[in-house]
Amino acid sequence: MKKMFKNKEVSDALERASSPVRWIWSRLPEALLGLFCIVVIIFSILTYFPAISKFASKLASGNKYTATLEGLLNPFRNRGVLLESGLPVYELKIRSQEYAKLDAIARESVKKGWMSDDLKVWADGQFFYNGKKYNVKVRLRGDLPNHWKNPKKSYRIRFGNQMVEEDGKKVKAQIPFEGGERQINLIIPQDREYILAHYVNSLMREGGLVSPRDRMVILRINGVLQGVYYEVEHFDKPLLAYHKRPETTIFGQNDRVMHFEQYTDLGIPATSDARFDIGSQRRLVEREGVLAMNAFQVLIDHSLKPTEENFKRVREVLNWEKYLRFRNMTTLCNTNHVRFGSDNLRLYYDPSLGLLEPVPWDVHLVRLPKEPGTIDFWNEKGPDEIQRATLENPWLRFERNKLLWEMVADGGKTMMQKFDAIYEPIRPVFWADVLSTPNQAYKLDIVRKNLQYNLARVHKVMSHSSANFTYKLESHDRVALELASLNFCGTKLQEIQISDTLFTLEGEYRLYEDSNNNGKLDKEDALLQTTVAQDGAIRLTFDRYIFPEVKYTGAPIENVYWEYYDTMSGRVRMFLTGKLAPVLRSPLNWVPPTIEVAAMNAVSGFPMPSMFISQTDATPAQCTGITAFDASAPFDLEAPNYTREQFLAKHPQFSPSQERPGAVELKGKVTIAETVIIPKNVPLVIQPGTDLTLKPRVVLLSYGGLYSIGTAEKPIKIHGDGSGEPYNAVAVIRPTDRKVIVKHTEFRDGDQAHINGILFTGGFAVHGGDLELTDSKFIDMQSEDCLNLKYGHILMENVLFENSGADQVDLDFCTGIVRNCTFRKSGFNGDGLDVSGARDLVISGCTFENLTDKGISVGENSHPVIVNCLFIGNDIGVAPKDLSHPRVANSTFIGNRLAIGAYRKKPMFGGSSGEFVNCVFSGNEEMIEEDYFSKGKIKVYSSVSDKPIPGQIEQATAIEFAGAERNGYLLAPLFGQRFAAELAYPEWLPEEFKPQALAAPGIFPNIPVRREIAQ
Incomplete structure (x- = not known):
């Protein structure tokens, strides 16, 4: 069995590997060798028949690791798939002496790391195809080692002269290849992304560009099968003749100093950017005269000095539509391999039109990044100056995009069909290639996937359609x-x-x-x-x-640094x-x-x-x-910085204050018909007895503070003009000394305002200040909040709120005291008192009556203390929400639809909770409602109710009141005394309420308090 293998090392290795388990079966090494031979025979059969190979090639190529392992069997593949693939089979014969010359050049180039011009030496050979023999010159091609360091190498073949019979005589004549080509290149396919170059050339040829003729072929050298090659004709007169174009110059950049062509001994590019030597170029085909050079010089001038005028000249010497079609192909492939100034850009000059046009050559494929929403990326060097000028000009970019859309309008289906027409028959051939790396079919699949992804990505970006109006x-x-x-x-x-x-x-x-x-x-x-x-x-x-708008920028994307034109x-x-x-x-x-x-x-x-x-x-x-x-609300950012003198000169209704230096004042009967902004450091004083009429849409905004201090005999009145149209608001923003004092002042007819970018939802609003509000009234206000205080401290006592359009008082992130106030008759969904984010807030002695929503709404993690409050005839008495925890003592709930409701309203918070102690509940339709997030978190104890509360108040009690007014809703004395022994005094209840709180459950007579703001 061992004799079947020329290399004895295989059998020896198997014998050594099996030695630890040979005791199981002494003939195990021979069995393993036999099994291996069977696998080789089966594999050889699979690669013999093209139809079977097409199926077999896909069995293990879906994963790069299995594809590589399976590819290690390359030496055992049958040559039948390659020779029966239908591809042209070329036979190249080179005498041993000549072949040794090529082999020596390859070894020397490997030592250098690149192939210098002195190593580009030709060897003699004979070329056979279709029964014809050609005398040829052969050399290794390619500047980089991937072309010649491995067993499979790239070649350039030049068809030479040979003796032919003419008029009975033997004469020497040049015999080109069958299509008239004088030189062809046989390139290892992986250098041209397998079939990508062939695919790109076919598309560009359809677009009318001068594209070299190319195809996939099979090569044998001296009878030894080399495998699949990419054949492409060299830049020569036959190329132009085939396209029926004048035989003139094709420019190639750069031959003298060129990125990828001149390398140091370490294999590092001697010139990092060809633009520094952009004047060097080689002219292929043959030298052309002044016309071609003048046209090419226009491109060089613009590259060295990019100006609008130079770019206009560029467009005059470029076949612009063909240039855009070529650039669209490089955009779809996401490659910068053929930028102007690189060694891969080819330009053909047509003297009959006076225009240069690109020749497709060596286009690579790179997968587009997923983000951002653009398609113009560069992972090295950035765009050349022609690309930059094109993309930064809106109309030229639009022209480019229209041509690009023609290619991907169907999502890239047509382009993929054309790719697959090449891909499907050639894939098994790459799988069976003998001298290539093991996983060629898998790598071809990656090329297909990346192309398909790029087409879909470009279509997605271009088809996205949205705008803001x-x-x-x-x-x-x-x-x-x-x-x-x-x-x-x-x-x-x-x-x-x-x-x-x-x-x-x-x-x-x-x-x-x-x-x-x-x-x-x-x-x-x-x-x-x-x-x-x-x-x-x-x-x-x-x-x-x-x-x-487009912006050129860069950022790391998927671990690669990309530069790109972002679309703004x-x-x-x-x-x-x-x-x-x-x-x-x-x-x-x-x-x-x-x-x-x-x-x-x-x-x-x-x-x-x-x-x-x-x-x-x-x-x-x-x-x-x-x-x-x-947006017609005032927006005057200069007014807050006026001096008092500038303000008074603009608003003669105001006068200097005699009692507060630096302030301005209003007194008597005053009408304000337009919005007034009172500057910083200038407080507003409204004198007792002032009757202030504000016309519709007027805002009175003070940056300097407000002192509206009336008396019982001379109250201050602020109202609309009686037309039924409200004024917008009286507002104070960030007052100089933080203090706003309002006493014996009546507000009517206010709405809400938007001024200087600030939204005031209160008809009377104080933002960023402390408010002392006493003995005042808010009646018939139409605003979202009658009063809104944000980020301040409040002392509010003996204030009436009645007939509001919506909420009556909104305290956002405030501390302080609210006591002995009345909240009555709100509009649609109107709360009496709405608190959010409140800590250290005590509400006492207040009445909440006939409110269409909540008596007190407690939201956004508020923790107020509520004592001695009466809730009567409201939709809901007290409603904690969103992690709030009100602590309620000695309060009475009568005739509400729902006494207590606990909810989570905003997902960013959680459920709510609360304590209710020493309270009285009578005539409420429902006692407690808790949502899923607040279930079981409302605690009621030491309280009396005419309805049981399961788990908290088990026994219902008929409630006896003293009378019908507020004090009439005190419990009847003898009735209340029955429960005194059961009352609790929680530690959170202020000491001042202790005597009344322990006398009886429910409300008690209001107690006197100090009339000053607590700091």
């Missing part, structure tokens, strides 16, 4: 329009239509472009069109392209003038008109239907997202 109402007769294109290809705007069911659009409208891009309508802005509203609608028609949004800004909205309106309550935008992807033509989205929403893919808002 913003409708910004700046005044009743002017709106700013902006379309932002958010896709790679850009957006074509076709029509904007505006209609309004709540307001009649009529008359003439003018559309201007923001020509100077300053965001303001001024005399420099060009008039685009004029139209008249018809049937209550404004129609604006366009044929306008909005291209993205492109914008067009316009102004529309005419009758667009009511003169009097609330910006926060404004209802936008119906807006329809007709637009499409500028390249693919895919429509981008429009839809309204909120300002915080991301624009959905494949559509135009519309946002509309009223």
